[in-house]
Amino acid sequence: MTRGRKHASDLTLRPIEESEQAIVYRLVDDYFAELAAYEERPVGPVCAADDPYLPLYWTEPTRHPFFIELSGRVVGFALVRVVSERSAEVAELAEFYIRPIWRRQRLGRRAAIAVWSRFPGRWKLQVSVNNQAAEAFWSSSIEAVASGCVSREEFEGPDGPRIWYGFAVGAAA
Numbered sequence: 561m562t563r564g565r566k567h568a569s570d571l572t573l574r575p576i577e578e579s580e581q582a583i584v585y586r587l588v589d590d591y592f593a594e595l596a597a598y599e600e601r602p603v604g605p606v607c608a609a610d611d612p613y614l615p616l617y618w619t620e621p622t623r624h625p626f627f628i629e630l631s632g633r634v635v636g637f638a639l640v641r642v643v644s645e646r647s648a649e650v651a652e653l654a655e656f657y658i659r660p661i662w663r664r665q666r667l668g669r670r671a672a673i674a675v676w677s678r679f680p681g682r683w684k685l686q687v688s689v690n691n692q693a694a695e696a697f698w699s700s701s702i703e704a705v706a707s708g709c710v711s712r713e714e715f716e717g718p719d720g721p722r723i724w725y726g727f728a729v730g731a732a733a
């Protein structure tokens with residue numbers, strides 16, 4: 561069986577244990593290095609060890625770190641945080657990464673849908689305008705699962721132009 565033909569059930573989200581931080585930090589280093597290419601102004605941490613928010617995924621109950629695994633092999637990660645906005649809960653897909661060798665096999669889309677389905681309700685996420693692959697990925701993936709309107713708002717972020725997406729996902733996405 562080729563990698564691209566794996567059955568959807570082979571793809572799982574697994575909460576990342578605190579003892580596995582070193583593994584995800586290595587992936588976050590690669591992720592930050594890749595995203596830096598899309599920044600018009602360099603801001604924020606350049607490596608996982610400099611990111612003050614990462615350790616909070618193992619201390620704050622509103623943060624949820626997941627490995628994306630294909631048949632037990634780590635192919636990426638998803639970091640989710642739940643925030644309160646005008647007394648309603650909104651989940652944010654704060655960081656999302658598929659390792660380069662596993663891309664363009666629909667794993668990212670399946671993983672994003674699995675993440676959204678795990679926290680049904682309102683969602684938001686942002687992406688750099690310059691990250692055209694991710695923009696295409698998010699717009700098509702959100703379109704595939706969103707119930708109701710999808711909001712898309714361009715804004716000037718500290719690192720350059722960015723887009724906020726807002727949408728809702730039902731329990732059975």
Ligand SMILES: CC(C)(COP(=O)(O)OP(=O)(O)OC[C@H]1O[C@@H](n2cnc3c(N)ncnc32)[C@H](O)[C@@H]1OP(=O)(O)O)[C@@H](O)C(=O)NCCC(=O)NCCS
Nearest residue numbers: 656657658663664665666667668669687693694696697700
């Ligand atoms: C963006 C990312 C998560 C996509 O993961 P992926 O597993 O390769 O995406 P999928 O195979 O599920 O793609 C689903 C659809 O998204 C779109 N898409 C994905 N990658 C694309 C690319 N490089 N160029 C154009 N469209 C793309 C396509 O419509 C694709 O469907 P298709 O393959 O039938 O054309 C991955 O490239 C990545 O991790 N990039 C680096 C980190 C990043 O940018 N994260 C998001 C930060 S906001």
